[in-house]
Amino acid sequence: MSTPVKTFPVWGFFLLITNGILMLSVILLIWRQQQLTTAFATTTSPAPVNLNNINRPVVSELGPRHKLNYRQWLDVLKQEATVAAAKSPQHLTIMAGDSLSLWFPPELLPEDRTWLNQAISGETSDGLLKRLDLFDQTQPETILVMIGINDLIRGVSDQEILANQRQILRYLRRNHRQSQIFVQSILPHGGEEATWEGKAKLLAIPNSRIRQLNEEIQKIATRQDVKYLDLHPLFTNKQGNLNQELTTDGLHLNPQGYLVWRTALQIYNNKQLAPQRQENQLGTSRERI
Structure with missing residues (x-):
């Protein structure tokens, strides 16, 4: 009796193609922006926040902030969110997370x-x-969340991390009904090659645990109708650790790492906007008819 031939599932083939295209796009953009990388590596602190001109991006002054305590941080972020709420700039996007x-x-x-x-x-x-x-009164078009690595460093259990993730997304979904909400995967760490001062704490966290945690976060996002942006594969080397070419110390990112992140945001944003563009074009065609 002949042995049945196993076939590769269609969804698996589609997933391979999609990931391949994403990786290729990341590589191409990095190649095109290599000259920028050197410049950004030596850049001083960004210009102070300026919300008076709503045509300019809303950015934060990072220079002296590393000296602020947590209470002072909250006061600064509240002030900036208050100004953003008053100005109501177009295409407002909020980044919520850690360093x-x-x-x-x-x-x-x-x-x-x-x-x-x-x-x-x-x-x-x-x-x-x-x-x-703090930013309840703003009207963001998009909210990007990345959080969790500091929980792991501090010994917080997976159950507590996931419970907090669940509550964060539920809160944002309830209070920003018109916003697109994205939860981003937790990035791996550099393992033995890390040079961060808390290396011992990183080594106590298997990167396999981070992958499993991300799988659960993705399930939470799906159940809460929130978009999940899987950055993890873009930053991982063959050993499953944070790619040394994308990090300063095995935990934080260098300019090239941020180029990868930027590319993923651009690709995913274009992917999300494509159906809306098609719908708008269809609406225009109907009006002409």
């Missing part, structure tokens, strides 16, 4: 939107959950 989001170079953020950075260095999922009301 990875905080240090996203404003020059590398996609130019077609107005940015409000509501991240705090060292932030945890519990901390973010408790301060989401």
Whole structure:
């Protein structure tokens, strides 16, 4: 009796093609922007926040902020959110999270939107959950959330991290009904090659645990009708650790790492906008008819 021939599932083939296209796009954009990378590596602190001109991106002054305590951080973010709410800039996009989001170079953020950075260095999922009301009065078109690595460093259980993630997304969905909400995967760390001062704490966190945690976060996003942006594969090397070419110390990102992140945001944004464009074009055609 002949052995049945196993066939490769169609969905698996489609997934391989999609990931291949994404990776190729990332590589091409990095290649095109190599000259920018050197410039950004030596860039000083970004210009102060200026919300008086709503045509300019909303960015935060990062220079002296590393000296602020947590209470002072909250006061600054509240002030910026209050100004953004008053100005109501077009295509407002909020970044909520920890130092990875905080240090996203404003020059590398996609130019077609107005940015409000509501991240705090060292932030945890519990901390973010408790301060989401700071930007309640804003009307963002998009909210990007990345949180969790500091929870792991501090020994918080997966159950508590996922419970906080669930509450964060539920809160945002309830209070920003017109916004597109994206939860982004937790990035891996550099493993043995990390040079961050808390390396021992990183090594206590298997990167396989981060992958499993991301799978659960994706399930939560699906159940809550929130978009999930899987950045993890774009930053991982063959060993499953954070790619050394994309990090400064095995935890934080260098300019090239932010180029990869920027590209993923651009590709996913274009992917989401495509159906809307088609619908608008269809509506225009109907009007002509």
